[in-house]
Amino acid sequence: MLWILVFVGFLLTVSVTSAAEWAGGDAIMQDKVHELTGGDYVPWFNPIWEPPSGEIETFLFALQAAIGSLVIGYFLGYYKGRKGAIEEAKKV
Amino acid sequence: MHIAEGFLPHPWWEIWWMVAVVILAYGVFMLKKLVDKRPELKPYLALAGAFVFVLSSLKIPSVTGSCSHPTGTGLAVVFFGPAVTSVLSSIVLLYQALLLAHGGITTFGANVTSMGIIGPLVGWIVYKTLRKAGVNILFTVFIVSTVADYTTYVVTSAQMALAFPASVGGVLGSFKVFMAIFAVTQLPLAIIEGIASVLLFKYLMQVKPDFLSDLKILARGEKA
Numbered sequence: 001m002l003w004i005l006v007f008v009g010f011l012l013t014v015s016v017t018s019a020a021e022w023a024g025g026d027a028i029m030q031d032k033v034h035e036l037t038g039g040d041y042v043p044w045f046n047p048i049w050e051p052p053s054g055e056i057e058t059f060l061f062a063l064q065a066a067i068g069s070l071v072i073g074y075f076l077g078y079y080k081g082r083k084g085a086i087e088e089a090k091k092v
Numbered sequence: 093m094h095i096a097e098g099f100l101p102h103p104w105w106e107i108w109w110m111v112a113v114v115i116l117a118y119g120v121f122m123l124k125k126l127v128d129k130r131p132e133l134k135p136y137l138a139l140a141g142a143f144v145f146v147l148s149s150l151k152i153p154s155v156t157g158s159c160s161h162p163t164g165t166g167l168a169v170v171f172f173g174p175a176v177t178s179v180l181s182s183i184v185l186l187y188q189a190l191l192l193a194h195g196g197i198t199t200f201g202a203n204v205t206s207m208g209i210i211g212p213l214v215g216w217i218v219y220k221t222l223r224k225a226g227v228n229i230l231f232t233v234f235i236v237s238t239v240a241d242y243t244t245y246v247v248t249s250a251q252m253a254l255a256f257p258a259s260v261g262g263v264l265g266s267f268k269v270f271m272a273i274f275a276v277t278q279l280p281l282a283i284i285e286g287i288a289s290v291l292l293f294k295y296l297m298q299v300k301p302d303f304l305s306d307l308k309i310l311a312r313g314e315k316a
Contacts, residue, residue, distance in 0.1 A: 020156075023158050
């Protein structure tokens, strides 16, 4: 809980006080390639398919997180319920 | 951590692909052996894989004013070792390459090598060392996850440096350039990843204490 507060506080402070772009590290990496090669490097292969919009990309990212969370939540819930049931059975 | 599609020139993309294919084949072999021999471990596989799925989908803002994401491989390393972890990571990397245009097919080999192979391998070595030294298991999980995450980014920087040596300073000079992107940005994220791994691990210890013996994480008779 404390960690979440620290994180939110940090995010608020920095987003107000700095002009940072919050770009992804992967994109910055591509900029560096341009700098290092003097802008000569052209990616020789393009993604076969790209999400048609930022919204769809966000959707697919959220979907990825949702799938993972679902699986984790399922098993943790199952184990918790199972443990409770075993303890309950022992009492009787 | 993802090298974007087309951003590794010949011969590097082939080299990393070859490394990835060899290790992945071994990983699939080990995974199959594990599932055949001990099918009751499948839920743990699902948990470790799902953890990679969630963590690698989160682009987290960091202190430097840019964003990056954790890898989530630490738990898989502690549960199953690096070979199986490489397979779990490759599923996520394939999802992101095909559906999100994040990473790529040509750079898939390099990304698997950093996130799925060398990061987890270094994490595994740290894990074995700390266990031998008798370090507390939760602290070990924290360190392993943090190290696996951070190493992944060091490897990515090295891969990019090898492919794009600077005109002044060569590979080393260019390594510094790429490391500068991640060195500070990734540190808090690696620590966040370590904490997240420990939280899940600890919770699992509470609700399913026998997972420690199922996965042979604790030696016989050892207490957490």
